[in-house]
Amino acid sequence: MNYIENYGLLTDDPYEICISKIIDSVLTKFKHQKNQTIELQIILEKRGYKEDQKLALHLSKIVLNGTLIHPNSISKNILIDYEFKHKKENINGLQLADLIAYPIAKFMLNQSINNPAFDIISNKIHLAISNILIE
DSSP, X not given: OOHHHHHOSOOOOHHHHHHHHHHHHHHHHHTTOXXXXXXXXXXXXXXXXXXXXXHHHHHHXXXXXXXXXXXXXXXXXXXXXXXXXXXXXXXXXXXXXXXXXXXXXXXXXXXXXXXXXXXXXXXXXXXXXHHHHHO
16 A cells, blocks of 8 residues: 555645654554644744745645645644754754654665664664555
């Protein structure tokens, strides 16, 4: 099953695709907690004014309308907050994302290449590798 079969052809922007997938995963994980408030804080690395505005618009649409998998899940008990931070602010989460993004991308592009960094992080990724490869 690929992305277009799951979500339709909504965007070709990898940042929008990733943020939608992350929010879907979080909502799926916590959908059984109907009486608790879930607060999702998203920190995004600034890329440029135009790119940041485009992603902010995408996030605003998710906050207002939900996602394709969870169209009615964004309600009073699910709060999504996001902000853009500059790389030079040295945010730990952004630094960690930088450290793991390249090994994952390298693995996805060519799984036959020796990739010791991916070998270290692969068992720490929330979503099973088989699920990543299917989508």
